[in-house]
Structures are given as C-alpha cells and as structure tokens.
Amino acid sequence: MTKAAAQADHAAEPTRRDFIHIATGGMAVIGGALVLWPFIDQMNPAADTLALASIRIDISPIAEGQEITVMWRGGPVFIRHRSEREIEAARAEALEALPDRLARNDNLPDNAPATDENRSAASIEGGSAAFLIMRGNCTHLGCVPLKEAGDYHGWYCPCHGSHYDTSGRIRRGPAPENLSVPPLRFVTETEVQIG
Amino acid sequence: MTMLRIFAAAAAAIAITGTALAADPARKPERHDWGFSGPFGMFDRAALQRGFQVYQEVCAACHGLRQLSFRHLGDDGGPFHDPAYPNPNDNPVVRYIAARYMIEDGPDDVGDMFEREGVPADRFPSPYPNDAAARASNGGALPPDLSVIVSARAGGADYIRSLLLGYDYDPPEGFSVEPPMRYNAYFPGERIMMANPLVEGMVTYADGTEASVEQMANDVTEFLAWASDPKLEQRRRIGGMTLIFLFVFAGLLWFSYKQVWRNVAH
Amino acid sequence: MSGPSTYEPKTPFTRWLDARLPIVRLGWDSFVDFPTPRNLNYWWTFGGILAVFLMIQIITGIVLAMHYVPHVDYAFDSVERIRRDVNYGWLIQAMHANGASFMFLAVYIHMFRGLYYGSYKQPRELLWILGVVIYILMMAAAFMGYVLPWGQMSYWGAMVITNLIGALPLVGDAIREWLWGGFSVGNATLNRFFSLHYLIPFVIAGVVILHIWALHVPGNGNPDGVEVKGKGDTLPFHPYYTVKDAFAIVVFLILFAGFVFFAPNVLGHADNFIEADPLITPAHIVPEWYLLPFYAILRAVPDKLGGVLLMFGAIGVLFVLPWLDTSKVRSMRYRPLARWFFVFFVIICLLLGWCGAENPDDLVFKLGYDAAGNETGFSFLWLARIGTAYYFAYFLIILPLLGFIEKPKERPASIEAAVLGDAAPKPAE
Numbered sequence: 001m002t003k004a005a006a007q008a009d010h011a012a013e014p015t016r017r018d019f020i021h022i023a024t025g026g027m028a029v030i031g032g033a034l035v036l037w038p039f040i041d042q043m044n045p046a047a048d049t050l051a052l053a054s055i056r057i058d059i060s061p062i063a064e065g066q067e068i069t070v071m072w073r074g075g076p077v078f079i080r081h082r083s084e085r086e087i088e089a090a091r092a093e094a095l096e097a098l099p100d101r102l103a104r105n106d107n108l109p110d111n112a113p114a115t116d117e118n119r120s121a122a123s124i125e126g127g128s129a130a131f132l133i134m135r136g137n138c139t140h141l142g143c144v145p146l147k148e149a150g151d152y153h154g155w156y157c158p159c160h161g162s163h164y165d166t167s168g169r170i171r172r173g174p175a176p177e178n179l180s181v182p183p184l185r186f187v188t189e190t191e192v193q194i195g
Numbered sequence: 196m197t198m199l200r201i202f203a204a205a206a207a208a209i210a211i212t213g214t215a216l217a218a219d220p221a222r223k224p225e226r227h228d229w230g231f232s233g234p235f236g237m238f239d240r241a242a243l244q245r246g247f248q249v250y251q252e253v254c255a256a257c258h259g260l261r262q263l264s265f266r267h268l269g270d271d272g273g274p275f276h277d278p279a280y281p282n283p284n285d286n287p288v289v290r291y292i293a294a295r296y297m298i299e300d301g302p303d304d305v306g307d308m309f310e311r312e313g314v315p316a317d318r319f320p321s322p323y324p325n326d327a328a329a330r331a332s333n334g335g336a337l338p339p340d341l342s343v344i345v346s347a348r349a350g351g352a353d354y355i356r357s358l359l360l361g362y363d364y365d366p367p368e369g370f371s372v373e374p375p376m377r378y379n380a381y382f383p384g385e386r387i388m389m390a391n392p393l394v395e396g397m398v399t400y401a402d403g404t405e406a407s408v409e410q411m412a413n414d415v416t417e418f419l420a421w422a423s424d425p426k427l428e429q430r431r432r433i434g435g436m437t438l439i440f441l442f443v444f445a446g447l448l449w450f451s452y453k454q455v456w457r458n459v460a461h
Numbered sequence: 462m463s464g465p466s467t468y469e470p471k472t473p474f475t476r477w478l479d480a481r482l483p484i485v486r487l488g489w490d491s492f493v494d495f496p497t498p499r500n501l502n503y504w505w506t507f508g509g510i511l512a513v514f515l516m517i518q519i520i521t522g523i524v525l526a527m528h529y530v531p532h533v534d535y536a537f538d539s540v541e542r543i544r545r546d547v548n549y550g551w552l553i554q555a556m557h558a559n560g561a562s563f564m565f566l567a568v569y570i571h572m573f574r575g576l577y578y579g580s581y582k583q584p585r586e587l588l589w590i591l592g593v594v595i596y597i598l599m600m601a602a603a604f605m606g607y608v609l610p611w612g613q614m615s616y617w618g619a620m621v622i623t624n625l626i627g628a629l630p631l632v633g634d635a636i637r638e639w640l641w642g643g644f645s646v647g648n649a650t651l652n653r654f655f656s657l658h659y660l661i662p663f664v665i666a667g668v669v670i671l672h673i674w675a676l677h678v679p680g681n682g683n684p685d686g687v688e689v690k691g692k693g694d695t696l697p698f699h700p701y702y703t704v705k706d707a708f709a710i711v712v713f714l715i716l717f718a719g720f721v722f723f724a725p726n727v728l729g730h731a732d733n734f735i736e737a738d739p740l741i742t743p744a745h746i747v748p749e750w751y752l753l754p755f756y757a758i759l760r761a762v763p764d765k766l767g768g769v770l771l772m773f774g775a776i777g778v779l780f781v782l783p784w785l786d787t788s789k790v791r792s793m794r795y796r797p798l799a800r801w802f803f804v805f806f807v808i809i810c811l812l813l814g815w816c817g818a819e820n821p822d823d824l825v826f827k828l829g830y831d832a833a834g835n836e837t838g839f840s841f842l843w844l845a846r847i848g849t850a851y852y853f854a855y856f857l858i859i860l861p862l863l864g865f866i867e868k869p870k871e872r873p874a875s876i877e878a879a880v881l882g883d884a885a886p887k888p889a890e
Contacts, residue, residue, distance in 0.1 A: 017454050021451055024451040028444070039553070041548040048546040049546075050282075051266050263545075267545065346734040347732070431723065437718050438715065449708055452708045456701060461500055
C-alpha cells in the first residue's frame with residue numbers, strides 16, 4: 001500500500017482512526033506532565049531543610065538597647081530590645097509619612113497598617129512592645145542593614161542607601177518595603193520561636 | 196509477541212542472578228510471612244510502633260540509627276504518622292519522643308557545648324561518641340548502625356529476624372565457640388559477639404500485646420525494615436498507578452500501531 | 462539512499478529559517494520522511510529504547526548531582542538523604558540506578574541483534590565500531606557511577622578495577638597511582654570519578670549522533686539482509702516506525718517501572734548499603750550483572766596480566782569483527798550453520814555471566830569425592846575457561862571459516878519480495 005492510498009483511506013474514514021491517535025497523543029502529554037512534577041519538586045526544600053525551618057531563642061539575656069542577630073532559614077533575623085526613646089520615636093510617626101504603610105508582619109493580615117504596635121512583638125500573644133523581631137535583609141536587594149544608623153536612627157543599608165526607622169520601617173532610599181516580621185510564637189515569656 | 200516472552204525471560208534471568216549473589220550464611224534465613232512483602236504489601240502501623248519500642252528499650256543501648264531523625268517517625272508511612280499532622284515536626288508524639296533525648300548542641304556564646312532537649316529535626320543520637328569507643332565497649336566488635344541494616348544484609352528482613360531468634364541452636368560437634376562469643380546459626384561464621392538480646396517479657400507493650408521473644412523479633416524487624424526503606428508505601432502506591440497508566444498507554448499505542456500499519460504487509 | 466530532501470517549508474518563517482539553518486529539514490529527513498525498510502521486526506526498536514534511556518540517565522543524573530556530595534565523609538549519607546529527604550529523591554535515585562541496568566539490557570539486545578543480522582558488515586563497519594565505542598563509554602560511566610554511593614561494593618569495585626591497570630608491565634604502578642590521585646582509592650579518586658561520570662554521558666550523546674549519522678548514510682539494515690532496491694522496499698520513518706518504536710519503548714518502560722517501584726534494589730548488592738571501609742573487604746565481591754561475563758573471562762586465566770589482556774581482548778575483538786566475518790550473506794536467517802553457532806554464543810555469554818557471579822572454585826555439578834573426601838567435579842573456573850575459549854573461537858575461528866564452508870540458503874530478491882512473497886512485483890533490475 002502506498003502513502004497516497006493510505007491518505008485516501010484516511011479521508012474516507014476519519015473519525016475512528018483519528019480518535020485512537022488523539023487518545024494516544026493525549027496519554028503521552030498527560031504522562032509527560034506527570035513525570036515532570038517529581039523533577040521540578042526535587043528542587044524545593046527537602047524534608048530535612050524544612051525541619052530546620054523553626055528555631056527557638058531565649059530573649060531574656062538581651063538588655064535594653066541591645067540587639068542580637070540570629071540565623072534563621074539561612075539569613076539574619078534582628079532581635080532588638082528597644083529603649084523607651086526608640087519606641088516613642090517610632091510611635092510618634094504619622095502613618096501618612098511612611099512610604100510603605102503596611103505592617104509586613106507575617107503574624108497579621110496582609111492589610112494591617114504599619115503602626116509600631118503592629119510591627120513590634122506586642123502584635124504577638126505574650127510579646128511586649130520593647131522587642132522588635134524582623135528579617136535582617138534590606139527589602140531592596142537583600143544586603144544586611146547596619147543598626148543604629150541612618151537619618152532615622154534605626155537601620156541603614158550601606159549598599160544603596162536605604163534608611164529605616166526604629167520600627168524597621170523604610171523611610172528614605174530605594175527599598176520598597178518595611179523590613180518584614182517573620183512568623184513568631186512565644187513559647188514562654190522569654191522564649192520565642194521563629195518560624 | 197515472541198519478543199515479549201524473550202523479554203520476560205531475560206528479566207527473570209536478571210532477577211535470579213540478583214538473588215544468586217547472596218553470601219552464604221551457615222543456615223538459610225527462615226522465611227517469614229511479612230505484611231510488607233509482596234508487591235502491594237504495606238507496613239503494619241501497630242507493629243512499627245511496637246518495633247520502635249523494642250529498638251528504643253533494647254537495641255539502642257549499642258546500635259545507632261544515624262540516618263534517621265525523630266521527624267521521620269511521623270512521616271507518611273512511618274510508625275507514628277498522623278494524618279492530622281502532615282508536617283511531622285508538629286506531631287505531638289514525635290515531639291514527645293524527641294524531647295526525651297538529650298542532644299549535644301553548640302557551641303554557645305562562650306564556645307562551650309551544651310545539652311538540650313531533642314526536637315523532631317534532630318537525628319537519633321549515637322550510643323557511642325565514635326567507632327573506637329563503640330569497639331572498646333564491645334570487646335572489639337563494632338555494633339553496626341541499624342538505619343539501613345535490612346537493606347545491607349543479604350536475606351533482608353528474614354535474615355534479621357532469624358538472627359534474633361538464632362541463639363537457641365547448639366553448635367555442631369567439634370565447633371568451639373569461646374566466650375564472650377556466642378553461637379548463632381544464622382550469622383556468617385556462626386560466632387557472634389552480640390549476646391542474645393531478647394528475653395521473654397523484657398518490654399511492656401503499650402498496646403497490651405504479649406512480649407514473646409518471637410513477637411519482639413517480628414516487631415523490631417518490621418521497624419528496621421521501615422527504617423531501611425521508609426518510602427516503601429509511597430513507592431508502591433505511586434508504582435501501582437504508574438503501571439496502570441503505562442498499561443493503558445501501551446494498549447492505546449498498540450491500537451494506534453495497528454491502525455497505522457493496517458494495510459501494510461511487513 | 463537518503464536521496465533528495467522532500468522537506469518543503471510552508472510558512473514564511475520556516476522558509477526564512479531553512480535558508481539560514483536547515484535544522485527542521487535535517488529533522489524531517491532523518492526522523493519523518495527517512496526511508497526505512499518495511500520488514501524491520503521488534504529487535505530493531507532497541508536503538509530508540511536506548512536513546513530514551515540515555516536521556517533518562519542524563520536527566521536523572523543531573524538532578525542527583527544537585528543533591529549528591531562527592532566527598533568520602535558525606536557521599537554515603539548524601540545518597541541516603543536523597544532517598545529519605547529530597548522530594549521524590551527515592552524515585553529519581555531508583556530510576557538512575559536501575560536505568561543503568563536497563564540501558565545495558567537494551568544495549569546487549571541491540572548488539573546481539575547486530576550480530577545475528579550481520580549489521581556490522583560492509584557498508585556499516587563504521588556504524589558498528591561507533592557502537593562499540595559507545596558501549597565502552599557506557600561501561601566506563603557505569604563503573605564510575607557505581608563508585609559514587611561510596612558503599613563497600615563501590616569502594617572495592619574501584620579498588621579491583623583500578624588494580625587491573627596495575628597489571629601492566631613497567632607503567633602499571635605509575636598509571637594506577639595517577640588514576641587514584643593517591644596511594645589508594647580515596648577522596649581524590651571519588652572526586653575525579655564524579656567529574657568524569659558527569660562528563661561521559663555527554664560524550665556518549667556526541668558519539669550517538671555520529672552513530673545515527675553513520676546509520677543514515679547507508680540506511681537501516683533489515684532482517685532479510687538484502688539492501689533496499691526500490692520504493693516498494695521502504696516506508697517513511699514517521700508514522701510507521703515512530704509508532705512502532707513508541708509502543709516498544711512503553712512496553713520496555715513497564716518492565717523498568719516494575720523494577721523501579723517494586724524491586725529497586727534487586728539488581729544492586731546488599732553490601733553497598735554498608736559504607737566503604739578500606740580495612741574490610743566484603744566476603745564475596747562481584748561487579749554489577751552487566752559486567753559479569755568479562756569478570757569471568759578475567760578470572761579464567763591464572764596469570765594477572767594475561768587475564769587483564771584477555772578481558773580487554775574480549776571487547777577489542779568487536780572492533781575488528783567486520784573484517785573477521787567472511788560470509789557474503791548478511792542475515793543469519795539465510796545462514797543455516799552460523800545461526801546455531803550464534804545461538805550457542807548467546808548461551809555461552811549467559812553462562813559466562815553465571816560464572817562471573819559464582820566463586821570460581823565452587824562446583825557447577827559434583828562427580829564424586831577425592832582421596833581426602835572433598836567433593837570433586839566440574840568447577841565454575843573450568844566452565845568459565847570453556848566459555849572464554851568459545852567466546853574467542855566464535856570471532857576468531859568460526860566466523861572467518863564459516864564464510865568458506867557454509868552453503869547459504871536462497872535469499873529473497875528484495876525486501877518487497879521477502880514481505881509479499883509471490884504477490885511482489887518483479888524487481889526492476
């Protein structure tokens with residue numbers, strides 16, 4: 001049988017022949033898509049990496065005006081025991097003056113306003129306003145800001161000149177967002193779990 | 196279709212060669228009817244939990260489980276899996292088990308190591324700080340790590356179970372076993388350093404099962420089989436679906452092939 | 462045979478592309494309209510199966526390299542971590558490990574098909590030689606890959622194979638040390654094996670392209686061994702052989718899935734679940750099943766250098782096979798004597814594999830007892846020696862002589878005649 005004859009035959013009886021080929025092709029596409037998933041998913045964090053995704057920190061040794069940096073999920077988290085003056089400075093700011101008016105707090109709804117109460121540990125059950133716990137990577141391109149620096153005496157990022165206030169909110173410079181607050185939980189009065 | 200028959204024969208030949216490679220122990224491991232053997236067998240959750248108890252109370256004194264973290268116990272297919280806690284790190288049973296271990300951590304701010312309660316992410320601590328210490332405590336013999344022991348022994352689960360039950364045989368005449376060595380019919384060389392580990396009623400099972408020696412051997416072997424192959428259940432579930440898919444696909448391709456070639460002599 | 466290209470670009474873009482980089486034309490001429498003998502049987506599907514498995518090995522291998530740590534202290538644990546903690550790592554690792562075995566299964570069928578149907582004969586000598594090169598590269602890749610999990614079999618396999626090189630006179634020791642990067646198999650060895658194991662598959666892919674190129678100049682051989690003479694002898698590759706190959710590939714994948722999901726470690730060895738220990742050799746070391754026949758040949762000779770030379774000779778003889786077979790008849794369908802020698806050759810290869818897996822001093826069957834009361838009989842060593850003798854005799858004596866002795870059966874005038882019998886139009890010669 002020649003090719004031409006085969007094509008003529010095809011034209012005479014299209015439906016049944018086409019159905020089986022479409023079904024076969026469909027199966028091939030489905031199979032390919034299903035096989036793809038394990039090869040994509042393997043690059044997601046593995047079970048051991050996920051298991052290390054939460055840490056517990058004793059915050060009682062941090063004196064007023066002191067700050068520690070802890071490693072969490074491979075990056076820095078700032079834990080600052082703020083002084084009375086820093087808290088007051090942060091609370092005095094009007095929300096309208098802020099470039100980013102959202103709290104960026106993983107423990108609050110996405111639309112929570114960026115008041116100091118929503119930023120500090122006071123937003124978490126069992127926490128006090130004295131503690132500010134937030135991710136330590138500048139929201140611009142990820143550098144680590146310096147503490148007690150910049151025009152607002154909070155944090156200053158040396159890479160591209162972003163100024164954060166004593167509540168970790170962006171005030172001036174290229175960074176688009178406030179430093180974000182990771183998921184927190186107070187296990188005891190002095191022990192906080194991050195993640 | 197002769198082709199497929201030849202194919203199946205070739206596959207069978209490979210499988211036979213695979214088993215023929217086993218080293219030769221004194222006595223062939225006794226076959227046991229495991230719930231997890233066979234292509235669609237699954238582990239018995241209760242047996243896994245009892246087996247873990249035996250491991251903890253008996254084996255763990257000398258044998259480590261270093262490839263496993265506590266969280267693995269709560270994984271899908273693991274002894275303490277609870278569908279309410281898809282993330283095993285949140286599983287309260289796992290957290291409780293982990294917290295009963297003291298884990299060395301550190302260094303702290305001044306450079307000292309310290310001990311803390313275990314968390315699900317921690318690995319099972321080794322009973323000895325290193326291999327030399329383990330040998331020194333066991334008359335020169337190194338108690339093997341048990342994380343992959345069922346995969347690492349020819350004969351697998353049957354061998355482990357037989358070994359645990361293999362202390363009752365008397366050595367053949369003229370076969371001398373000097374203490375502290377013991378005679379074990381299933382151990383290669385038949386002289387083993389490990390004392391008979393299981394004694395009737397030495398553990399009190401939480402579920403009230405009677406702790407006979409055979410029961411404990413069965414349970415701990417099932418637990419170790421899981422530890423060696425924790426993805427067994429997942430693998431078989433996905434494998435079953437994959438085979439169904441492939442058979443349907445092959446069937447469709449066969450009809451497609453017949454269609455394409457229907458008027459072509461070949 | 463390829464003839465003028467039948468590709469006609471239909472859109473402005475494909476015309477534009479075709480004038481600059483005729484890649485679509487290349488694909489069309491090679492895999493769509495390529496004239497393929499109409500009488501190919503299922504033994505001819507293994508080339509396609511091998512292409513699929515080369516891809517599976519490369520993709521799963523790249524993925525595993527994302528998680529594997531090539532260091533003696535971490536390699537074993539990192540493989541366990543892949544099996545336990547990496548998402549679907551158990552699946553990808555099992556596919557890679559079993560994929561190697563299945564690739565060898567397919568390549569052996571592919572090679573035996575070539576031997577039976579005379580696929581190595583003029584004008585396809587270079588096609589065959591490129592195939593042997595691919596086979597050697599596959600063995601190198603498989604050997605180095607087997608070292609990477611750093612279990613006991615990995616370590617001692619590496620030790621034994623590298624020590625073979627030490628058998629070479631004068632330069633042996635120096636080369637062995639150079640391979641090791643030290644005074645024993647160690648971290649340096651593991652690192653370079655990982656690097657080369659990653660490299661070789663891409664070299665294989667390159668030689669495969671040459672292999673297919675060399676195939677597409679003379680075109681496929683076929684079970685009747687007569688060359689294509691006219692249009693009635695061939696069919697376009699697509700859809701006839703794409704669908705046939707696809708069916709065979711999926712059937713082969715069913716078998717593969719059976720192993721990956723239900724017996725992922727059956728083809729491996731229990732000792733490789735024990736981390737490498739340079740102080741303790743496992744009681745019974747054997748290579749992976751696909752190298753067993755060569756292992757038997759190696760041990761068949763009492764002399765170290767002799768065994769090594771014989772083993773390499775067993776592969777080397779394949780290179781000159783096209784010139785050893787003197788018969789003008791290509792397919793053994795029409796060689797009444799040769800086909801039986803071939804069948805016996807296949808059986809001998811399987812027996813050699815069996816010998817490779819067993820202790821050479823063990824007995825295949827016992828005949829009685831000697832004066833001291835020990836069992837005597839026919840040992841695996843002697844079975845391996847007989848097998849080795851036949852292996853070489855097949856290539857060096859039987860095939861060269863048969864061409865002169867054998868009276869071949871009558872061959873069909875053309876493929877079309879073979880397929881259609883009396884209904885075929887008379888060849889236009």
